[in-house]
Amino acid sequence: EEYRAQGRRPPNLLVCGTPGTGKTSLCEELAQRTGWTHIDISALALRRQLHEGYDDSRQTHILDEDAVLDELDDANQVNIMQGGFIVDYHGCDFFPERFFDLVLILRAENNILWERLEARGYPQTKVQENVEAEIMQVVLEEARESYKHEIIQELPSNTLDDHEANLERISQWLLAHMEQAPR
Numbered sequence: 001e002e003y004r005a006q007g008r009r010p011p012n013l014l015v016c017g018t019p020g021t022g023k024t025s026l027c028e029e030l031a032q033r034t035g036w037t038h039i040d041i042s043a044l045a046l047r048r049q050l051h052e053g054y055d056d057s058r059q060t061h062i063l064d065e066d067a068v069l070d071e072l073d074d075a076n077q078v079n080i081m082q083g084g085f086i087v088d089y090h091g092c093d094f095f096p097e098r099f100f101d102l103v104l105i106l107r108a109e110n111n112i113l114w115e116r117l118e119a120r121g122y123p124q125t126k127v128q129e130n131v132e133a134e135i136m137q138v139v140l141e142e143a144r145e146s147y148k149h150e151i152i153q154e155l156p157s158n159t160l161d162d163h164e165a166n167l168e169r170i171s172q173w174l175l176a177h178m179e180q181a182p183r
């Protein structure tokens, strides 16, 4: 199979970015193309009740990070170290570095992000908070503090053309990665 090579585990991808930058749309399509497993951490946390409570001021669930890591690194269920996982979450600093071979940071322009978050029904304060986080490059900085710079890729995610270009770039990267000598 195209995205599975002999002797080397398939890579794991982490797709991060401010809410609304297009992580889930991209990951779903990538999973379809590669046959790999998409894990949307927010959806997983809701499904498996991996929360420590609710933050009223930020209007968001508080992720139980240790419980999520247990879930991803559980030999009996998901064993992420086997490779072939596409993990989708806005943040990136609580995963062990060894999980990922490539970290993608999706970026969107302020006005575009604003419209997407409004369309999602977020209250104004939450829209503003997220757009400000995007302007401050919070997720990108977090990635730079957590992973080797050479595995971090920033990708624009404003238009459908961007979406297509990103899929193409990532596919090329995956194929190149699979052709490298086994570790």
Ligand code: ADP
Residues within 6 Å of the ligand: 017, 018, 019, 020, 021, 022, 023, 024, 025, 026, 116, 157, 158, 159, 160, 161, 162, 163
């Ligand atoms: P996230 O998972 O990062 O919160 P989503 O994938 O849910 O973001 O995307 C948020 C909204 O933006 C959706 O309505 C989606 O269709 C749209 N969207 C995502 N990526 C793009 C893109 N590259 N071009 C245009 N619209 C996009």
Ligand code: MN
Residues within 6 Å of the ligand: 023, 024, 025, 040, 088
């Ligand atoms: Mn999402």
